[in-house]
Amino acid sequence: MIKKHSAAFAAFLTFTSYTAFTAVHASAASAENPASLSHATGYYDNSQLVTVVSIGGESEIYFTTDGSRPGKDSALYDGTPITVSENTVVRIAEYSGEELVSTDKASIKIRTTSPTASSEGGEYSGTLKVTLTCNDPDAVIYYTTDGSAPSKDSAKYKKAITISETTTLRFCAYAPDKSRSKVVTEKYTITDDSFSDPLCQALFEVVNETRAEYGLKPLKAHTALTEAAEIRAKEYSYCQSHYRPDGSRWDTILTAYGLKTSIRAENLAYYYTSAKQVMRCWMNDSFHRGNILNPDTEYIGLACYDDGWCKYWCQLFIG
Incomplete structure (x- = not known):
């Protein structure tokens, strides 16, 4: 009926x-x-x-x-x-x-869920390793490093991609019974491994000299990480804590800069006037020393903020 x-x-x-x-x-x-x-x-x-x-x-x-x-x-x-x-x-x-x-x-x-990169496009110092992930467990990621559109004929993502020169990375994902994801483009500009601030450059050299004494590989300068360190050093001048002035954890600054990494650490200090002095302070403390000598750390950001009364130092590490 x-x-x-x-x-x-x-x-x-x-x-x-x-x-x-x-x-x-x-x-x-x-x-x-x-x-x-x-x-x-x-x-x-x-x-x-x-x-x-x-x-x-x-x-x-x-x-x-x-x-x-x-x-x-x-x-x-x-x-x-x-x-x-x-x-x-x-x-x-x-x-x-x-x-x-x-x-x-x-x-x-x-569409297949769009994949993401561990580091957003931007300016970086030294070699960068980029990992690609997709929330769809059945998806396969394909990528190119010459700026061309990726397809199933492109390189299949298997491990972290090493970026040692200015590169346009484009990638997408395919999942069974679904259409290709949107193509994601990230451009990485690689600059010299150095700091414009002489105090930070001196600290960078002391850090890597110290790591070499312990048989560890040198850290690479990271532009975005240094910008984040500059903000944290200034915040530290009026909020002596690993929490930010708004009450959030210090590492929210990494999220703000698109730095997605499981290995992250921060060293802070104030008053010291030279790189060697502040390094001596950090190396005399097991917590700060552990951050400097972590074998899994790859990148460092450095800042020294002077408010006219004293200097405020910040080291940020990621791996």
């Missing part, structure tokens, strides 16, 4: 990836007001809920979700919500008795 519904009846259809086999009768539009799908053919960044809207009349709506043409032997629309989580073609056919009244079709393409 066909159920009759009001003229304003709106039915919702969501779907996964294959033909739905649930059958039910539904109110549909006349030829003047054909049933239609809420979504147009196109690309979508996440799962979608697709609706079938029918206005007025009494007819039956049949549908498929595998791209095949629906007929009276297909599933009858019942309005049951189904989530679209991968590439799917939904087609509907509206019948009045044995007469085909209208049809509609939408090809819904779900």
